[in-house]
Amino acid sequence: MIIMRQMNIGTSNLRTSVLSLGCMRIAEMELKDASHLIGTALESGINLFDHADIYGNGKSEELFAEAVEMRPSVREQMFIQSKCGIRSGSFDFSKEHIVTSVDGILKRLNTDYLDMLILHRPDTLVEPEEVASAFDQLQHEGKVRFFGVSNQNPMQIELLNKSLNQQLIVNQLQFGPAFSGMVDAGLHVNMLDQAAINRDGGILDYCRLKEITIQTWSPLQYGFFAGTFLNDEAYPELNAVLNRLSEEKSVTSAAIAIAWVLRHPAQMQPVLGSTNAQRVAEMAKASEITLSREEWYQIYTAAGNILP
Template structure:
């Protein structure tokens, strides 16, 4: 699979990340096949979070991959922390405890990347900075980033945090593309002109922060997938047409659409189906034309001013 730098770092990562949020739905044998399929096709960047399955997903992953020092050298691990029952928590104490739990469940000494999962209204940047400094000095985390944050929240953290924030995991798909469409509806009196994220797309491009789209097949907030969904006949017809032209599946085209954007995004898959995972990975081999990219955007119901 193609690789690229993650943000401003020199860390080379596959352009498609393997999300492990649903790995706890698999039995041991299926989990082994899932992880093995990813590795076989060059997808060795795995995304986790301490809340996925209440931590069980990280444990199952470590079992499935047969975690050892030799295995660890061949993979990249990212996890997230900061969500607690009924609250968000970016305190130094919670970040440090969360990372220790993550490392224990993954049976590793370090994370390649740690993301702060969702913005904490009570965040104190100095506490985050202290936690990051300790994690880095102890060798427990090598790179840092955020998730679901807008530019001012990132700038607030950067007042105290000295490490580069190299990734921002955000919801983005063909049908959830306001992050993109607001950019050409500037000063227009329509819904697509509404700036819901503070211009995070351009901000991340300007500051060399890799956007990691999550739920790349979802519409709404976990309302369902748009592929083969009768609610989106025009979109699916167009995706199927483009897929046929490239000789790939509609799944591949949905990921290729994200990869075609010059922001050099790293989509995070959510499937546990090995065939669908291979289709996601195959997107790294497909480059959509400008005409194809825009035709898919418009088929999703977006308009040009």
């Protein structure tokens, strides 16, 4: 097994690989292929696995447990997180739904506990006191060690913090060279152009101030699940720069794109969404690369982003 660079998640003592494997699409895989994918991730030094109860309507979690032949000795080698809160046609952060969801997640994963539970997107009908009660119960029962959120802005996190007895140590947000709004607004402060629009309440700086780890989902995508920018004819300049740097550093262009996310001093943790074992192994090499400041900005501007 390769020893990948490690990081602490938020302010916790939870120390994991700097990359994680997203398990959203494994429900569509054959058992042997899922086993090979997860085994390759572990051999590449990735030990954090990201789930959600809606991925494959729970099948992703079930297949994962079957693929790794889940038992205590296997469980100890990995950190597992899952998400809840999305229901068909609605969001639900009620205590009843959170507690019931976790019981279902644990059963499907064949484990007694989650290293982290993440609230999946915001629920505008959230009652922070109910979330706090659910978290207290889950922590007291030993079912969840740590907690986080996804796609939340600073004030939404502050609203939860009003009642919580636990720290939120993760915020999952989409971020990559072709989806860089968190960075754009900060670079275009006091400007009147489109990039200056602050759409997330300054979540990047907020998370840095509060020491909340940003886990970046779909780092190789453009738009909202519109597709990957790698080798896409809509991004010729970006791919030219990625290809040049990949040749110089003897890794794939995907690894360079992941290294771009890792280079930011916010210490973000990319979630790799590929189900191709070889690509995961290749992207894992991003942890060994540190891009220069000049290389980071070359990729940023090649993606069509403009510096003021």
